[in-house]
Amino acid sequence: MRTPLLLLICLLVLIVSTPCKADLSLTLDDKEMAQADAMYQQYCSLCHGKDREGYKADHAPSLKSESMLSTAYPQLLFDTISWGRVNSAMDGYSKEAGGPLSDADIILLIRWLAQKERISPIELGEASVQGNALNGKVIYSENCVSCHGVNGEGVTAPAIADQLFLSSATDNYLKHAIVYGREGTPMQSFSNKLHDEEINDIVAYLRSQASGWRPTPLELAKWPExxxxxxxxxxxxxxxxxxxxxxxxxxxxxxxxxxxxxxxxxxxxxxxxxxxxxxxxxxxxxxxxxxxxxxxxxxxxxxxxxxxxxxxxxxxxxxxxxxxxxxxxxxxxxxxxxxxxxxxxxxxxxxxxxxxxx
CATH class of the missing domain: 3.40.250.10 (Rhodanese-like domain)
Incomplete structure (x- = not known):
């Protein structure tokens, strides 16, 4: 069980900008846990809550969801913290984007988030989900707009039509969230409400809005004197x-x-x-x-x-x-x-x- 997990982590790390040799094991010691907790309280608690409960500001989601953490770790968590979400209040915290955190800081933070909930990363696979995007748009409008917005911009739930998010979130990540929901949040499971084909159609519709965003360091300006x-x-x-x-x-x-x-x-x-x-x-x-x-x-x-x-x-x-x-x-x-x-x-x-x- 240990070997496949480490292999999965290494493969995921190859996809993102973190070095494959980075330690992504969920075995932080007390000193590292305290350091990561301090970072979280300084940078994240304002919106996500002191106990990661979420929805303290700007509808920032809970960071305690086992379903989310187990499928977003490590790539999607790293990308989101590093580069933020386009057209939302979630901005990038990577030094490459002009933020305060190094890659090592962000890696420590995502390891801490995962270890706090004792999650086991789930292998979702990279295969694309086949569906009808036009039909998915109709199903989305009937089931998702009240929380995620007409254009996926986010209302009381996170934006899900964001190029940055869709560049990192795989089809199977999106489908897993729809099928299983996010425990401890308003995001319910749709497995008993929608057929598998309908869920595939929603995924296809969301995917159709991605346009190949890539993390590109900004031309950073000096702060005003x-x-x-x-x-x-x-x-x-x-x-x-x-x-x-x-x-x-x-x-x-x-x-x-x-x-x-x-x-x-x-x-x-x-x-x-x-x-x-x-x-x-x-x-x-x-x-x-x-x-x-x-x-x-x-x-x-x-x-x-x-x-x-x-x-x-x-x-x-x-x-x-x-x-x-x-x-x-x-x-x-x-x-x-x-x-x-x-x-x-x-x-x-x-x-x-x-x-x-x-």
Missing amino acids: PEEFVINPKGSNPTFNLRDGRYVPAKEVVQALESNNKLIILDTRPGSAWQRIHIPGAVPMPYYRDKSRIAEYLPNDDTWIVAYCACPHAASDSVVNHLRSLGYKNTAVIDEGILKWIEMGLPVEAGKDKANKK
Whole structure:
């Protein structure tokens, strides 16, 4: 039983960017478990919950599901943590993507996740599932849209029409999730509701939306210097109408930028998200940054400090809460978050755009 398991792991590792010689056994010692637990609490618990229960922010799924962990380990877990999910609040944490974690860190984290639930990786095979995508679209619309969205964008459940996800998730991974569901989550088993052919059709429909995404390191830009933090330093202060004394409408932030008002905008998502796309002039201030450094170089005067994330509030709320605890008064959170900001057609830029301007 041990030899086939190690062979499976090695074969899976060949598919991803981790070295095959990496230790992926589920035998972490107490020191390694404590190190991984600390990483999880710092980077993951905000959305996935302190006990991996999920759904603390942005409908982030449970990371305790044996069904998910046993079929996603190690490739899909590694890819998802490394590169995130396109068009979602889950951004990449790999240093190659502009995040804080090395490959070794991510490998330790996925080993910890698997060991916490004592899972045994399941061999699902690489064979494609044959089905009718057009019929699958109809079945999907009747059974899946309320949670996963009309276009698989995710509503109260994870996005499943994401190119990154579909580039790593095999057909049999998708089918296994539909057949068996995810215990401890709202994702039910459809084995007694749909025929095998119908499930195959759904898999074919989901697969039809993949377009060959590949993990490509970004052209990383240098983060702004402290003297660049304040936008329009000689401008006047903006006037904001805050909901609940905290949340500012996106249109008022845009108006402040167009009026050359003085303010600071903080992007509280992972650094990789800022590299990929951000509001012009935004300063990366990841929510997981050491608390002693969140206020580093931020003026504590009348300058407005506006934070945003994608959830749309969890990460930005945590940063603003900390700033307010330090006595910062003119602080706010962009109510809609950046995903809605982009959907509204408001201005954004990528980190590489900033790099190319210099």
